[in-house]
Amino acid sequence: MNQNFSLDPSASVLLPVAKKEKIDTVWDRHKAMQPQCGFGQLGICCRVCWKGPCRIDPFGDGPKRGICGANADVIVARNVVRMMAAGAAAHSEHGRHVALALLGVAEGRLADYQIRDEAKLRRIAGRLGIEEAGRGSHEVARDVALLTLADFQNQDHHDPCTWIKASLTEKRLDKLAGLEVLPHNIDAVVTGIMARTNVGCDADPVNLVLGGVKGALADFNGMALATELSDVLFGTPRPVITAANLGVLKEDAVNIALHGHNPLLSDLVCEIAHTMEDEARRAGASAGINLVGVCCTGNEVLVRHGIPLAANYLSQELALLTGAVDAMVVDVQCIMPSIAELGSCFHTEIVTTMDDCKITGTRHVSFKEETGAENARQIVTLAIEAFKRRNPQRVLIPDFKETSIVGFGAEAILEALALLDAEDPLKPLLDNVVNGNIRGIALFAGCNSTNAKQDSSFVTMAKKLAAENVLLLATGCGAGAFAKHGLMNQEATLAWAGETLKGVLTAIGEAAGLGGPLPLVLHMGSCVDNSRAVQVAVALADKIGVDLDALPLVASAPEAMSEKAVAIGTWSIALGLPTHLGIMPQVTGSKVVTDLVTETAKELLGGYFLVEPDPEAAAEKLLAVIDERRRALGI
Template sequence: MTMKLTTDPSAATLLPIAKKEGVSTVWDRHRAMQPQCGFGQLGVCCRICWKGPCRIDPFGDGPQRGICGADADTIVARNVIRMIAAGAAGHSEHGRHVALALQGVAEGRLPAYQIRDEAKLRAVAAKLDICTEGQDIPAIAAAVAKATLEDFQNQDHDAPCNWIEASLTKKRLERLQALHVLPHNIDAVITQIMGRTLVGCDADPVNLILGGIKGALADFDGMCLATELSDALFGTPSPVITAANLGVIKPDAVNIAVHGHNPLLSEVVCEVAGQMDEEARKAGAKDGINIVGICCTGNEVMVRHGIPLAANYLSQELALITGAVDAMVVDVQCIMPSVSEIGACFHTAVITTMAENKIPGATHVDFKEETALESARRIVATAIDAYKRRDPRRVNIPDFKQTAIVGFGVESVVGALATLNAEDPLQPLIENIANGNIRGIALFAGCNSTQVAQDSSFVTMAKKLAANNVLMLATGCGAGSFAKHGLMTQEATLEYAGDSLKAVLTAIGTSAGLNGPLPLVLHMGSCVDNSRAVQVAVAVADKLGVDLDQLPLVASAPEAMSEKAVAIGTWSVALGIPTHLGTMPQVTGSAKVTELLTQTAKDLLGGYFLVELDPNLAADKLLEVIEERRKGLGI
């Protein structure tokens, strides 16, 4: 039974305990929800006004138009672009927080933060075309923050956002400009989507989808700036050896799980935990404080500091069922509201921190950048207090953890390649792609979903692509899956990589001082860090003088579920990348929208969605796409 729900080995220990304790998990609720609403699955349910809800009969017998006259194409298109708007809002709100924090640091207002990576800040300034000559670090930070915040303020429709302009190939920008889908202002574009999808507004599915693509590109803009400014503030990732899965929770430590997305909170919690370690020991925790990560906050601190990852999305509740998490500190996004109830079943303090993200039953510690240290101290003290209430008889920490070598940002990938060719670091990568040692590159991203046995599609696809010599990058819960299942190890490279891929990864890893190959899948970070993968692709495309839609590059979200994944997938398509989805998107109630996203997009943008629920077939299809692209390049 367990294996149908999840392939995470720690679930086999913990699900029976959940049952015994009377705790319902995401999988219980999924089962209770069956059968799920078919109209919703097809995207033909419209709740945009309250003459409705309306739904279109997919079999053609019942109503083909809603009460206002909207047909399935209009309804599906409106629904999907509202998802994009929500996803873009989440990512760019995260980005805005980081940009405002950078501004605060520049102005000396935020004692908890500093510019930890000055070189990165300078590189970002150069990228944004900001002159830094004779400027000190605070002045550069101020100028970078200003240029970034313009992406939320610019009112000139013809002037694209600064970050997107600095982040794509020239050809791609021209192509997107010609379609009028380059965003000029993240907030405005999101607002436009909400406005044009009101009752009685935009009814043209093509026009709606183009508006959605613009929203998705605003999402991309928000991600680029979130990633790069976080690097400047908190450090740029470099390879680090750590571990993943629930076995990283320690029986004799005060365990604090940081969960959500935004590093502004988790970074300070990590720092303060170090300072309060002695207090935890005094409370009886002989291993002091142990921070573990969940979801993308987990990925952020994992790639920057080697903090171990306890869980990806679907196993967040299992972390609590170990009975050994003393505090779960959450910020924004992907936090199941059920965690407060489960925490209450045990001794766990579930702590919300963001004014706009509260959960009934959780403790709220208001987090503001200005008073971050105080809040973090309160959070850590709450965890130590909770630890004192922990019942050791209810502790069940599964004995599963895997080593994971993580932290492959653009800088570290280029740095590793530079050990082979210092003058022209990209050359070895390009050579190996051209000669076929590496057939292509696949970026795995996105969530877990209860529609797929947790992690199974990620792992199945990765093993097949590896055997076929595809270089793999990963972010988000995809990265979490691979880390938990041991695919971010050198052993995995030796076991699963095809011969030529193995040879390349070994050559790079060895010359970069790793004493063996690079791991089979390179962990690039959180969801916003998908922008890192694009940066690598843009560098390769620029060097070859081609556009992104010519590269043997594919993306896959085999277990996607979040509206954010809809936004990411759509910009991926807009950048020219064939993008696989392994869960059924809620658009199939409109043949027109489905065709737009899976076929017309190919002509307009070069990228397109490819939906395949079977991970084996999906891998085959991506391999075919890669070969087609190679042919196009004549390699």
């Protein structure tokens, strides 16, 4: 079973357990869902009003228009831009939550939080045009938080959001302004998309997609502020050695899995768990408390604290099938509702924590920033109690874990480069790109999907691109895949990197005191942290005075799945990046929309979608794009 569905070796250990115990997994449900709706796959099913649902016949003599008259192009465009709006909403709610917490800290209302990286706060203030010299950190934090929140409130259409203005090249901002797709207010742009896609509104597919691009750029804005302000509150990632895959669970410890996306509670759980080790030992857990991560909350605590990563998206159920997880604490996004049932098949406490993200059949601890530490204590206590109920006979922890060196945010990358050239840290990177030691840069992002073999394309593409001397960056569940499969350590660099890339990674790694190369794939953080990669790209582009679409830089989401990925992919092309999708996007029922995002976008924006399910072929295509860009730059 595992051979077809997942590359993860833990799956082959645990799926037989599921079968024996008659527990459904995501792969069983995927199978039961076949054949999936062809109209949905093409994006030509409309449920925007109750005259419908309407569906367009793509081949035969059936209807070419919905009851209202909407054709396939309009229906596809409306569907996909609503997905972009939903993605933007998800990331931006996360960002708003963090910004409000920073405001609370600045105003002395949140005793459980503090400013952990004041230097970064001051750098951000500088970027946003806030005076910081000679002012107290709380005063500066208040201004930063309020200016950030203004990105959710500004009503002046001609004044784009502050964060996007502070995050892109001048040329890119001009281009986006010219197309009238720069967001001025995240909330207004998301609302605007919902309004224009209502029955009987915007019926021009190109206009609709451009509206979606604006929503996607609002998503970028929300992500950038979420990442940067999280660093202020919880610390900026630095390289740390840890491990990944389900072998990080411990038989003799209270295992607490932190799952979801938002660091506001999980960071406090990390802090509080340390203080409750004795309690865990008294309950019989000789190794105390073992925190592990799942999905992007996992990535947040991985890159900041070195908490090992147990699972990425499609492996979340496998974590529960080990019978060794005492509590799975979830916040928001990418949490399968199925975990309620899985938890109840074992002793596991599934704890939901956000009031707008509950799951029937689980326990809810209502997290509030004002009582964050107390909520964290409640959760750890629940885990310790559950540990006492754990049945050791049902514990099966796969013996797979891979060493992972993670925590390469923009600052960490620049600091490592500064060890080669303190005066001009970007110079070594640029020189190596120019001389071809680094042929190009690829950012892997995005999810896992049951429409592909889990993790497989990530691994195949990374090995092939690295052998061709492409520098690899990763975020989100893509990064989780690389960590689980041992591509984020020095051995991987020695095994898979082409000679010149290996030379560069070794020079930096040795200067950084790692006694060997940097890992083959650099883990930049959670999916909200894709903005970190943009920061590095913008610094490079600014240094050579070009726009982002001139760089030999590509993005890839081989297993894109969520609405958030639709938004990220779209801002990626809007920023000028050729962006690979390994999953067929649900737009192919419209030639207008498909041509727009795969071809016309290249002329309009420089970036475009490149759809290729086969990972070998996808890597070849990305290499060709990289070479095309190198030629255009004359390097």
